Amino acid sequence: MAETVESPGRRRLSPPAVGARPDQRNRPGLLARAGRRRAASAPGANRPGQARAGAFIRRHRLGPYLLLLPSLIGIGLILAWPTIQVGILSFQNFGLGQLSGAAPTQWVGFSNFTNILHDPEFWLALRNTVVFAAAVVVLTLLIGTLVGLLLHHLGRRMATFVSSATLLAWATPVVSASVVFYWLFSPDGGIVDWSLSKLPGWLGGGAHWAAFNWTTSGALPAYTVLTFIVVWMGFPFIAVTVLAGLKTIPAELIEAARVDGASPWRSFWGITYPLMKPIFLVLLLLSIIWDFGVFTQTYLITGELGNRDEYNLSLYAYDKAFTLPPSYGLGAALALILTVILLITTVGYVRASVRQGAIS
Amino acid sequence: MRPRKSIAKHAGPAGLGAVALCATAALAVAGCGSGAPTSSSSGSAAPASLTVWRMGASTPAQVTWMNGVVSQFHKAYPGYAKTAVKVVYVPWTTATTEYTNALSSGKNAPDVTEIGNTETPTNASLGMLANITSEVNGWSNKSDIVPGMLANDTQNGSIYGVPWFGGVRGIWYRTDEFKAAGITSTPTTWAELTSDAKKLQQKYPGTYGLGAPSDYTNAIVSFVWGAGGQVAVQKNGKWTAELNSPQSEAGLKFYADLYLTNKVSPSKYIGQTELGNPGATSGGTNEDFALGKLDMYIDGPWAEPELEQVSAKYKSDWASFPIPSQNGPSPAPAFAGGSDLAVWVSSKYKTADWDLIKEMDSTSNATSFANLQGFFPAFTSQLSGGAYGGSQVMSGFAKAATVTQISPLNAKNWATADTTDQIIPTMMKSLMQGANFTATVNSANTQLENVLNTGSKS
Numbered sequence: 001m002a003e004t005v006e007s008p009g010r011r012r013l014s015p016p017a018v019g020a021r022p023d024q025r026n027r028p029g030l031l032a033r034a035g036r037r038r039a040a041s042a043p044g045a046n047r048p049g050q051a052r053a054g055a056f057i058r059r060h061r062l063g064p065y066l067l068l069l070p071s072l073i074g075i076g077l078i079l080a081w082p083t084i085q086v087g088i089l090s091f092q093n094f095g096l097g098q099l100s101g102a103a104p105t106q107w108v109g110f111s112n113f114t115n116i117l118h119d120p121e122f123w124l125a126l127r128n129t130v131v132f133a134a135a136v137v138v139l140t141l142l143i144g145t146l147v148g149l150l151l152h153h154l155g156r157r158m159a160t161f162v163s164s165a166t167l168l169a170w171a172t173p174v175v176s177a178s179v180v181f182y183w184l185f186s187p188d189g190g191i192v193d194w195s196l197s198k199l200p201g202w203l204g205g206g207a208h209w210a211a212f213n214w215t216t217s218g219a220l221p222a223y224t225v226l227t228f229i230v231v232w233m234g235f236p237f238i239a240v241t242v243l244a245g246l247k248t249i250p251a252e253l254i255e256a257a258r259v260d261g262a263s264p265w266r267s268f269w270g271i272t273y274p275l276m277k278p279i280f281l282v283l284l285l286l287s288i289i290w291d292f293g294v295f296t297q298t299y300l301i302t303g304e305l306g307n308r309d310e311y312n313l314s315l316y317a318y319d320k321a322f323t324l325p326p327s328y329g330l331g332a333a334l335a336l337i338l339t340v341i342l343l344i345t346t347v348g349y350v351r352a353s354v355r356q357g358a359i360s
Numbered sequence: 361m362r363p364r365k366s367i368a369k370h371a372g373p374a375g376l377g378a379v380a381l382c383a384t385a386a387l388a389v390a391g392c393g394s395g396a397p398t399s400s401s402s403g404s405a406a407p408a409s410l411t412v413w414r415m416g417a418s419t420p421a422q423v424t425w426m427n428g429v430v431s432q433f434h435k436a437y438p439g440y441a442k443t444a445v446k447v448v449y450v451p452w453t454t455a456t457t458e459y460t461n462a463l464s465s466g467k468n469a470p471d472v473t474e475i476g477n478t479e480t481p482t483n484a485s486l487g488m489l490a491n492i493t494s495e496v497n498g499w500s501n502k503s504d505i506v507p508g509m510l511a512n513d514t515q516n517g518s519i520y521g522v523p524w525f526g527g528v529r530g531i532w533y534r535t536d537e538f539k540a541a542g543i544t545s546t547p548t549t550w551a552e553l554t555s556d557a558k559k560l561q562q563k564y565p566g567t568y569g570l571g572a573p574s575d576y577t578n579a580i581v582s583f584v585w586g587a588g589g590q591v592a593v594q595k596n597g598k599w600t601a602e603l604n605s606p607q608s609e610a611g612l613k614f615y616a617d618l619y620l621t622n623k624v625s626p627s628k629y630i631g632q633t634e635l636g637n638p639g640a641t642s643g644g645t646n647e648d649f650a651l652g653k654l655d656m657y658i659d660g661p662w663a664e665p666e667l668e669q670v671s672a673k674y675k676s677d678w679a680s681f682p683i684p685s686q687n688g689p690s691p692a693p694a695f696a697g698g699s700d701l702a703v704w705v706s707s708k709y710k711t712a713d714w715d716l717i718k719e720m721d722s723t724s725n726a727t728s729f730a731n732l733q734g735f736f737p738a739f740t741s742q743l744s745g746g747a748y749g750g751s752q753v754m755s756g757f758a759k760a761a762t763v764t765q766i767s768p769l770n771a772k773n774w775a776t777a778d779t780t781d782q783i784i785p786t787m788m789k790s791l792m793q794g795a796n797f798t799a800t801v802n803s804a805n806t807q808l809e810n811v812l813n814t815g816s817k818s
Contacts, residue, residue, distance in 0.1 A: 096486045099464045103487075115816055187628040188643055216631025216638075218793065306575050306638020307631045308786045323780045325482055325815075326460060 089332035096326050112333035116320075121308055125316040126341075132223050132312060133291040139231045140287055141280070144238020149268075151239060152246045163240065170236035178300040181229045185214040215301050215310075222302050222310045229297050234290070238283055245279040246272065285346055292342060313338055407709040409444040410716060413458075413470040415699065418449040419665075421732050425725075433719045440712060452476070453639070456779070462704075463488050471707040472716055475521060477698045477766070480513050482775040484520035490703040493519045495714045501723060504739045512770045513700055523738035524721055525730040526698030527660045529579055530760040532667075534677040535752070537564065537655055546681035546756070548688035550586075550614055557624040560655035569624030571645030571657040572615055573632040574792050575785040577778050578695045578769070579658045579683070583611035585765055586685040586692025591784075592768040592812055599768065599812035603787075603805040604798075610686065612801060616791040630792045634659050642670065650674070658683065660697070661734035661757045680756030682763070696764035698735065736761050768812060777811040784808075 057063055090112055097103035116122050147166060151159050169177075185192045193212050199205020214221045249272060257267040273280070295314040302310040305319050317338065321331020414422070430445045448470065450458050455476070462469035463486070475483060483489055496502055496519045502510070505523055513521040531553075533546070538556075541563040547553040557569025581591055589608030592601045602608055619625045629645065634657065636643030646663055648654035650670035661680070668675060682691030701721055703713040719725065727737040736743060736758070748758035768774060777783050787804035791797060807817045 096460060096463060119817060186643070188647075211626060211628045213628035213631065213637070217627070300639075303631065303638030303640070306633065306782070306785070307789070308782055309789065319780060322460070323456070325486060325775055325780070 086332040086335055089329050090336050092329045094327075094329040094332075099328075108329065112329050113337070115330065116334055116337065121311065122316060124309065125311040125313050128219050128223065128310070129292060129312040129314075132226065132294075133288060135223075136227055136230050136234065136291045136294075137284065137287045139227065140234040140238055140291075141283060143231060144235040144283075145242050145280075147235060147239035148242030148246060151243045163243075166236035166239055169232055170234075172233065174233070174296045175300065177229055177233055178297045181225055181232075182215065182301060185225050187211045187213040190214075216303055216307050219310050222307070226294070226297055226301055229301070230291060230294055234287070238287070241279060241283060242276070245276040249275050281349065285349060288345055288349075289342060292345075293338070406439050406441075407443050407471075407712050409446055410471045410709060410712060411446045411448060411469075412716070413473040414447055414449050415452050415455055415474045415476065416449065417451065418447075422729075423447075425729055425732060429720055429725055432725075433716055436719060437712075437715055440715070443712065445716065455479075459483060459488060466706065469706055470704050471709060472713045472720075473702055473704055474524065474699045475702050477509070477512055477523065477526070477696075477700050478769050478774065480521050480700050480702065481515060481770050481772050483702075484513075484515050485772050488705055489520040490705050490707065490710060490713075491518045491520060492522075492703055492710075492714060493517075496522060499718065501718075501721065501739065504723070504741050506738050506740055506743065508764075508766065509696070509698075509738050512766055513702075515772075521700035521702035522717065522721055524699045524701045524726060525733075525735040526696055526738055526761070526764075527662055527735040528694035528696060528757060528760045528764055529582065529658055529660045530680045530682050530694070530757045531570070531656050531658055532649055532663070532678060532680055533656045534652075534674055535679050536674070536677040548684050548691075550684060550686050552688075553684050554618070554622050554624065557618075557656060558622070561624060564652075564655060567653055567655050568626050568648075569622075569655050570618055571629055571634070571648065571654050572618035572625035572792075573629040573634050573645055574788040575631060575633045575638055575782075576658070576788075577784045578697060579634070580612070580615055580784055580788060581765075581769065582683045582692045582694055583615045584608045585611070586683060587611040587614070588686070592771070592808060594768070594771070599771065599809060601805045601809035601812065603784075603808060604801050609797075609801060612788070612791065613797065614686075616788065616797075619792050620794070631789055642666070646670070661754055664734055664753060679752045680754075680760075682756060682760035691760055691763050693763045693765040694760045695769060696761075696766045698738065771812055773812050773815045776815055777808055781807065781811055781817055783811065783817075 057066065091107055091109065092098075092112075093106045093108045095103075098105045147162075151163055154162060184190055187193060188211070192214070193209050196205050196209035196212070197207055199209075212221075214225050216222070253271050254267055257271055262270065293314050294312065295318070298310075298312055298315055299305070299318070302315070305311075305315060305323060311319070313334070317331055317334040320334060321328055412426075414426075426445075426447055433445070434441050434443075456479070475489075480489070496510075499522075506526070509523040509526065510519070513519055513523070537560055538546075541556070541559045543556050543559060547556050553570070559569075561567060561569040584591055584603070584607075587607045587610040589605050589611055590602045591608070592599050592603075594600075603612065619627065619630065632638070632644050633640075634645045635641055636647065645654055645657040646659060646666060647670050649657040650667040650673075652671075652674060664678070667678070683694060685692040701717045703710055703717070707713050720729075723737070723739055723742065726739065727742050729735075730737040734754070736748075743758075743761065748754040769778075771777075778785075783804050787800055790800045810817050
């Protein structure tokens with residue numbers, strides 16, 4: 001039964017769901033047409049120099065590259081050049097004294113990197129970052145998918161209501177959301193501490209929760225609060241994206257599966273999930289990248305930079321790079337290390353998925 | 361206004377973008393900063409305006425005071441009669457960011473700036489402040505400055521600032537509570553301090569005896585010093601950290617035990633500053649004391665306006681005593697916090713800047729300004745007069761101000777040790793969370809010694 005459900009879906013439907021192949025088919029045609037139109041309407045088209053340039057461009061198929069050029073220049077200016085600068089800085093002792101000219105800039109070899117790798121606080125921050133990102137990625141994807149499925153099944157009015165409610169959470173400014181949760185978990189009259197202190201002991205409550213300081217009592221309580229904030233703000237995007245993906249799945253497939261007696265669980269894993277795998281992959285990658293570098297919420301909730309046992313890599317990097325006296329060299333080295341870690345994570349996933357043929 | 365914040369830990373993210381851009385673009389565009397500081401020795405032409413950076417929030421009383429100084433300045437130096445003095449109030453929490461931005465971008469810099477005295481050595485070494493040695497040497501008030509305070513502003517024989525006002529921490533308490541608990545005199549030893557805290561806690565159930573926030577270096581050092589220990593000592597240019605000497609360990613243990621064994625401080629202060637969670641300006645020991653939920657708390661006299669703002673209900677009973685030393689009777693040395701006045705390195709009007717500083721830091725103006733905000737002037741002639749004995753709140757602090765210390769909190773790398781690496785707060789938090797005492801203190805000690813000597817923990 002699984003065969004009959006899956007195979008037509010894969011063969012016939014995944015290309016449109018992926019959306020890549022029709023596009024590819026169209027692209028050369030569009031370009032060629034655009035080229036022809038331009039050649040015909042350009043006022044100076046009969047001048048030999050321009051005609052020759054046009055021919056050269058066409059012969060060597062430079063058109064696409066010319067069109068890409070402006071954005072390449074833009075990316076080069078705002079991405080590549082600063083990256084090179086960061087690379088240079090990471091091998092220097094560059095700080096405020098060097099910036100103001102009060103002290104000479106020196107090449108320090110790998111000492112910025114060894115400094116960081118020998119700092120136990122770096123490893124603590126790395127552990128906090130990885131565990132937190134793993135928890136939040138799993139939770140946002142899970143809750144987001146469930147809400148997406150819910151929205152797909154709700155009637156029009158209810159779906160509008162639920163989706164606007166979730167999108168409000170997504171649209172809340174990060175600082176406002178952090179402050180609201182900070183108050184909820186405040187040791188001085190926060191509702192969470194109050195409720196927990198009123199709960200009976202067999203439910204985990206008790207007087208010891210009164211005035212419990214969630215945000216400064218170590219990584220576990222602080223990141224519990226942060227998980228609430230980041231998941232709360234993160235799942236609506238997943239839900240809406242999943243909903244968009246669900247809308248592309250033909251209802252007949254699901255219906256056919258139901259007629260064949262498949263449970264919702266079975267038809268999700270048999271039809272929905274394989275068809276939406278590329279979407280889930282993109283969502284997973286984005287979530288990893290986002291949740292790896294959560295700064296604003298962490299900065300506000302853990303008390304700016306006051307609690308080092310609660311640092312993640314972003315706070316650690318900010319502390320090293322920008323608190324007085326700033327050390328831009330150390331910060332640059334950290335940025336490179338963070339980039340490498342993220343590349344390893346994401347490249348692994350992309351490779352795995354390419355091998356599976358999910359991205360063509 | 362808040363010497364604790366003068367070791368400003370909590371640089372806000374406001375200037376992050378600018379600094380970051382600048383850092384990466386610096387090499388590309390031949391430096392964001394002013395490069396070589398432009399010095400102007402002439403300064404004879406009257407400037408159209410001078411920008412003065414003041415720290416903290418502006419209050420009407422301070423504005424009135426500053427207006428008075430400016431009109432005196434115009435009168436005393438007719439050449440500057442048309443010079444506008446623009447005062448910018450920079451919150452302590454963002455001061456370091458603002459300094460960094462002004463230095464790195466070369467824009468929006470002040471001409472004259474107030475600066476937390478623990479920051480002066482670091483900022484001078486980073487090239488922010490102008491060398492004003494000859495000006496200070498020719499100043500009539502120089503000989504009256506409390507000894508040691510000017511040394512803090514001196515590097516390799518050059519002077520980069522002058523003391524403006526200072527303040528010390530002591531312990532706030534309430535006379536009505538002491539009376540009700542049967543405490544007849546303020547404690548002068550640690551044993552008395554804990555037993556009094558316990559008596560108060562017993563008399564007032566639901567309150568705590570003495571707040572001990574872990575992120576409070578400037579108070580913790582008093583307990584190290586109060587047992588005869590040192591945080592670090594410098595010999596022949598090399599720092600040796602002494603947090604693990606028996607005396608220092610006694611002080612650290614006493615402070616941690618306020619929470620751990622004596623239970624006179626609640627768990628929520630672990631990880632907090634005296635003002636609440638780091639970055640907050642209320643919600644901590646200060647607020648709880650004003651609300652009557654905490655019986656004693658450590659802070660300076662400058663806290664009074666904020667306490668009143670929270671609740672003035674017990675105001676008439678507020679009083680202070682110095683932090684006791686381990687065995688009494690003289691108090692533990694208090695950290696001598698405060699503010700200096702300095703000339704910004706790239707200011708074009710150094711002569712006018714210095715003339716304005718002399719007006720702001722004249723004996724009468726500095727004294728009236730210090731009194732205005734609960735500080736003490738930096739002049740011996742004003743402190744020895746017994747002017748503060750009559751005030752219930754100020755008398756304890758005035759007593760504390762007679763025994764002060766600043767080293768090593770003014771070491772060149774202290775900002776790295778306390779602001780960037782937060783060695784003492786992190787150690788105290790671990791201790792209060794039950795970490796192994798000896799191992800934790802030893803590792804903090806090694807880190808501190810490395811940072812003070814090399815600027816790096818490892």
